[in-house]
Amino acid sequence: MNNKSRGLKIFAFLVYFFLLAPLVIIFIASFGAEKSLVFPPNGFSLKWIANIFKIEMFRKTFLISMQLSVIGTIIALILGIPAAYALSRYNFKGKGFFNGIFLSPVLIPGIVLGFSLLKYLVIYSKLDIYTSLLIGHVIIIIPYIIRVISSSLSNFDYSIEEASMSLGANKIKTFFTVVLPNIRSGVIAAFILAFINSFNNVPISLFLTGPGVSTLPIQMLIHVEYNFDPTIAALSVLLMAMTAILMFIIERTLGLSYFAK
Amino acid sequence: MSLINLEKVTVAYGNNVILKDFDLRVEKGDLVSLLGPSGCGKTTTLRLIMGFLNSKSGKFIFDGKDYSNIPVHKRNFGYVFQSYALFPHLNVFDNVAFGLNLRKVDKKEVGKRVSEILEIVDLLDYEKRFPGELSGGQRQRVALARALVIKPDLLLLDEPLSNLDAKLRVKMRVEIRKIQQELGITTVYVTHDQEECFSISDKVAIMNNGIIEQMEEPSKIYNYPSSEFVARFVGFENFIDLKLVSKKEASYELMANNKTSFIVDNLHINDEIQPTKGAIRPDDLRISNIGLNEGTNTISGQILVRTFLGRDYQYEVKTDIGIFIVNHEALKVFEVGENVSIYFPTDKIILVK
Numbered sequence: 204m205n206n207k208s209r210g211l212k213i214f215a216f217l218v219y220f221f222l223l224a225p226l227v228i229i230f231i232a233s234f235g236a237e238k239s240l241v242f243p244p245n246g247f248s249l250k251w252i253a254n255i256f257k258i259e260m261f262r263k264t265f266l267i268s269m270q271l272s273v274i275g276t277i278i279a280l281i282l283g284i285p286a287a288y289a290l291s292r293y294n295f296k297g298k299g300f301f302n303g304i305f306l307s308p309v310l311i312p313g314i315v316l317g318f319s320l321l322k323y324l325v326i327y328s329k330l331d332i333y334t335s336l337l338i339g340h341v342i343i344i345i346p347y348i349i350r351v352i353s354s355s356l357s358n359f360d361y362s363i364e365e366a367s368m369s370l371g372a373n374k375i376k377t378f379f380t381v382v383l384p385n386i387r388s389g390v391i392a393a394f395i396l397a398f399i400n401s402f403n404n405v406p407i408s409l410f411l412t413g414p415g416v417s418t419l420p421i422q423m424l425i426h427v428e429y430n431f432d433p434t435i436a437a438l439s440v441l442l443m444a445m446t447a448i449l450m451f452i453i454e455r456t457l458g459l460s461y462f463a464k
Numbered sequence: 465m466s467l468i469n470l471e472k473v474t475v476a477y478g479n480n481v482i483l484k485d486f487d488l489r490v491e492k493g494d495l496v497s498l499l500g501p502s503g504c505g506k507t508t509t510l511r512l513i514m515g516f517l518n519s520k521s522g523k524f525i526f527d528g529k530d531y532s533n534i535p536v537h538k539r540n541f542g543y544v545f546q547s548y549a550l551f552p553h554l555n556v557f558d559n560v561a562f563g564l565n566l567r568k569v570d571k572k573e574v575g576k577r578v579s580e581i582l583e584i585v586d587l588l589d590y591e592k593r594f595p596g597e598l599s600g601g602q603r604q605r606v607a608l609a610r611a612l613v614i615k616p617d618l619l620l621l622d623e624p625l626s627n628l629d630a631k632l633r634v635k636m637r638v639e640i641r642k643i644q645q646e647l648g649i650t651t652v653y654v655t656h657d658q659e660e661c662f663s664i665s666d667k668v669a670i671m672n673n674g675i676i677e678q679m680e681e682p683s684k685i686y687n688y689p690s691s692e693f694v695a696r697f698v699g700f701e702n703f704i705d706l707k708l709v710s711k712k713e714a715s716y717e718l719m720a721n722n723k724t725s726f727i728v729d730n731l732h733i734n735d736e737i738q739p740t741k742g743a744i745r746p747d748d749l750r751i752s753n754i755g756l757n758e759g760t761n762t763i764s765g766q767i768l769v770r771t772f773l774g775r776d777y778q779y780e781v782k783t784d785i786g787i788f789i790v791n792h793e794a795l796k797v798f799e800v801g802e803n804v805s806i807y808f809p810t811d812k813i814i815l816v817k
Contacts, residue, residue, distance in 0.1 A: 362549035365516055368536040369543040370563035370614060384553040 226443065233436035240433050251437040261438065264422040271333075271418060272401040275340035276348075276394055282341070283348030284390070288382070290349070291356040309346045313406030316343070321410040332416040339407040344397035351396060355389025395449050403442075465528060467492040467650050468513065468618070473522030475508055482508045483674045486522070490667075495644050495651040496679075497661035499697075500671035506654045509671075510620050513652060514543050527617070542611030546623040548603045550595040556582070556606050557591040563614035581613040584643060601632045608640065612647070619644070619651040625660060633657075637664050658698065662686060670694045688730075692741055692816050700743035700814065701789045708739060716815065718742065722784050725760050730811045739815035748812035749790040751779060754803045761808040767800050781806060 228242050233251055235244025255261055289295075290302055308316060317339070324335040363385070367377040383390070408418045417425075419442075427435050468490035475483040482505045490496045498506040511517050513524065515536040524531045531539065550559050557578055564574045582588050585605040595603055604624060611619060624640070625633045641664040644651050655661045661668055662682040669679035670693070678685055678694045689695040692703060706718040706726060715729040716739070726742060754764055765783030772778075776791040779798060788806055798804055 360547065360549065362545050362547050363551055365536075366543070366545060366549040366551070366610075367562070368516075369514060369539075369541065370610070371537050371540070371566040372562075373535070373537050376566070381551060385551075387553075 229436045229439050230443075233433050233440045235433050235436075237433075239431050240436055244433075251433040252441070254432075254434045255438050255441070258426075258434070260417075260422050260426075261419065264417045264419045267333075267416060268402055268419040271336055271340055272398050275337055275401050276344060276397045278337070279341045279344045279348050279397055280390065280394060283345050283393070284352055284383075286345075287349045287352035287356060288378075291353050291359075292361065305349050306346045308343050313343070313404075314409075317407045317410035320407065325411065325413075332411065332413040335411045336408060336416065336418070339411050340401045340404065343404060343407055344401050347397045347400055348393045351393040352386065352389050355386045355392075359385060392453055395453050399446055399449060403446075465525075466490055467527055468652070469523075469525040470509070470513070471523045471525065473512065473519045473524065475505075475512060475517065475519050481674065483512070483519075486674065486676075488669065488676065488679075490650060490652060492650055493648050494666040495641065495653060495664060497653045497655060497665040497668045498671055499655060499658060499661045499668055502656060504671040505674040506656075506671050507622055510543075510622050510652060510654045513618070514541055514620055515539055540614065540616055541618045541620055542614060542616035544604075544607045544611050544619070544621045544624045546626055548595075548607040548627075550603055550606055550610070552595055555592050555594050556587065556598070559595065559606055560610045560613050562610065567614065577613055578609075581609045584612075584646075585609045585639075600628050601636065604628060604636060605639075608643070612643065612649075616649070619649050621651065621653045623655055624653075626655070626657070633660065640664065670697055688814060689743070690816060692743065695743040695814060695816050699745055701746050702744045702749065704742045704785055704808075706739065706742045706815070715810075718815075720763075720785050722763070724763055724785075726808060726813065727760055727810045728813045728815060730814070738817060741816050742808070742813045743816050744808055744813050746778065746789045746791040747776075748809060749788060750807040750809065751781070751790045751792050751798065751804050752807065754805050761810060761813075762805050763808075764803065764805045767798055767802050767804060770798070770800050779804075 232240055232242045232244055234247050234249065235241060235251070236246030236248040237244065286301075286305060290298065290305070320335065320339045320342070324330045324338055325332070330338070359382070363381055364377055367381040368374070372380060403420060404418075405420050405424070408421050409424075412418060412421050423435055423438060466489040468488065470486060470488040473483055473486045474481065475486075486505070486509070488509065498509055500506050508517070512519060515531075515534065519532070522532075526539075551562065554562065560578045560581060561574050564577060569577070578591075579588065582591065585608055587602060587605055587609065590598065590602065590606075595606070598606065604627075608624070621640070625636055628636060637660050644664075653661060653665065662685075665682055667679060668682050668685050669676045670685060670689075671677065672693050678690050685694060686698050689698055689700065695703070704720050704726070706720055709717045709719050709725065711717075715727060718726045718728065718739070720726060728742065763783045763785060765781040765788070767779050768782050768787065769780040770777055772794070773791065775794060777794050777797060779790045779792065781788045781790055781804060783806070790806060792798070
């Protein structure tokens with residue numbers, strides 16, 4: 204083995220170490236027996252995991268987060284799929300502009316977006332908290348939907364669309380019977396990616412949550428402000444596990460190479 | 465009245481005019497091929513008939529009715545794509561049944577008709593396979609079956625054989641012709657393969673730059689092209705500029721630029737065209753040692769290049785009215801640089817515009 208490849212190995216190890224070490228620390232600390240978050244932990248206990256389920260606000264906000272993410276993702280899919288289709292299928296004036304508009308929410312800092320949404324949805328339009336949250340989440344996840352669906356449409360053979368029409372299907376029927384089934388994997392990937400993003404979102408939710416309605420990540424922030432026990436570490440571990448399972452499903456159905464494009 | 469009437473159709477993308485005042489007539493039951501180099505507008509014509517694109521002006525009359533504004537899905541035409549365009553998420557049976565299901569044909573009838581058509585294209589045991597599991601030839605036959613099973617009023621084929629290997633191409637074209645004749649279905653076939661289209665068509669339309677140069681039976685086009693473009697397309701490689709001197713019954717006397725006179729007496733001279741050129745195939749020119757032949761229809765020249773074709777040698781002969789390509793049996797060999805005379809048989813010269 205020469206020096207160069209040894210150097211590279213060390214470098215790769217360091218990168219992985221700094222990426223994964225905090226997660227490993229959280230994981231281990233969540234099983235600690237003491238009342239505060241320490242590493243390495245003294246003793247072993249599952250009580251902090253049990254404690255998550257005892258705190259009512261976690262249960263409540265988990266359900267709200269779930270609801271918000273699922274409904275938001277579905278709305279974003281309904282808006283995003285036709286948009287992605289139009290952007291990749293047709294050439295029209297201002298296509299670049301629309302592409303930019305749809306992708307801009309990922310470019311604008313979340314905190315800026317969150318603040319402006321607060322100003323216009325809650326203060327100006329006087330929408331209720333839940334609706335505002337939903338709109339905010341739809342806005343931040345639409346870019347992911349459009350991005351993923353567009354990439355699956357980029358290999359789409361539009362001649363099968365013409366084939367379907369030549370056999371007697373109109374445009375709408377063709378979309379549902381021929382286009383949609385063939386980008387199914389893209390739709391699943393977009394759903395999961397958008398769901399994860401919505402579920403984990405902090406900056407938008409931070410501004411839009413209010414009395415009685417909060418999301419799980421926000422509730423976790425609040426919890427950490429007042430308590431420094433391993434409950435939050437235990438909850439983080441559960442959320443990581445959920446994300447890992449979803450990613451595993453994507454990997455199994457599509458392969459992660461889907462996102463490397 | 466013909467089944468298909470395209471009348472003065474113009475198709476353009478922006479400023480790029482593909483078809484201009486284009487006319488096409490196809491009789492019921494015929495297989496008509498559109499043949500031409502890429503970019504000549506043949507696929508555009510086919511897509512226009514199917515309704516995939518709209519014309520800027522002109523009319524498309526089908527079976528006496530104006531189809532210009534009827535959308536694709538209401539035309540009941542079968543279309544076979546160059547890429548086959550099978551539905552990747554459906555198996556062979558469902559691909560073929562797609563059009564029938566849209567027509568709300570009942571389940572039993574669908575099963576029966578799909579089986580019938582799959583039997584015709586010899587794919588009966590492949591019903592459960594997906595397009596990804598089929599060979600090119602099998603996909604092509606599924607595409608054909610899918611287009612035929614709806615009993616279309618018109619079958620449109622866009623270079624259906626161009627993705628197959630040479631052997632399969634010959635087999636499939638015979639197959640297509642057989643099915644077309646059995647079902648008596650009017651067909652428009654687009655191809656750039658001359659042999660393919662000549663072998664199966666009732667009529668061939670040679671297209672160039674958005675117009676039909678000539679539309680006739682294959683043998684007529686092959687033997688008596690009416691323009692230089694068509695002549696080149698069907699293998700006339702030699703052209704001489706000629707001026708008409710006198711016209712007699714079934715025989716013309718003409719003169720080349722170097723004052724050599726040419727007699728042309730084939731019986732198929734097209735009276736309607738003003739001939740400006742004579743065309744002849746390399747196989748029909750006679751090459752001989754200089755001096756053996758002199759007089760009308762003969763010019764002399766020098767051999768520039770000799771290539772071996774197998775049965776023949778091909779010579780490029782330089783003369784004072786241009787370079788001619790001559791094939792001659794390998795039994796007698798002429799050397800490069802040798803002076804020879806070339807004789808143009810009077811019945812082998814075709815006059816073109």
